[in-house]
Amino acid sequence: MGEDALLKVMAPVVGQVTSAVLVAAVGSPLSYPDTASYCKAFGLNLKERSSGKHKGKLKITKRGPSVARFYLYFAALRLIGHEPSVARWFAAKTERPGAxxxxxxxxxxxxxxxxxxxxxxxxxxxxxxxxxxxxxxxx
Structure with a gap:
């Protein structure tokens, strides 16, 4: 699949500009063997910083290109605003104590x-x- 065809496939999900930025920043999803490696390319894989006494919190590594995370962040916000099921999930998750x-x-x-x-x-x-x-x- 060429990059133009890939952009047309991804555009209905995240938009034309966002799909172009994601492909330019981290490459084609087709070139990654699995979903974990594609998330790692964005710097969205989780990492815990802890020692023998200290139990750290899970945080993303941010090792990928920040522009890709920037556009993916706004695509996620757009999804919350336009998809009712995503908005219900987000509301239910944020209403939890300490969320x-x-x-x-x-x-x-x-x-x-x-x-x-x-x-x-x-x-x-x-x-x-x-x-x-x-x-x-x-x-």
Missing amino acids: MAGKQVVELMRKLARALWHHAHGRTFQAEKLFNLSAVAGA
Whole structure:
């Protein structure tokens, strides 16, 4: 699949400009063997910094190109605003005690990157399949 065809496939999911930036920044999803390596290219893989006494929190590594994360962040926000099932999931996750909305957006970015890899490999994108709404309390 050529890059033009790939951009046409990804454009309905994240938009034309975002798909062009993602392909330019991290390359084609078709060149990655699995979803984990595609997320790692964005710098969205989780890392825990801890020692023998200190238990650290999970954070993203940010080792990939920041422009790709920037555009993926706004694609995730657009998905929250336009897809009712994503908005319900986001509302249910942020209403939990101690929840931070920013971390939920990063979680959605990771899910969206994995979905883009699957979408580029021929599966259809369905926002409802990004998560299990029945597992989220109050959804």
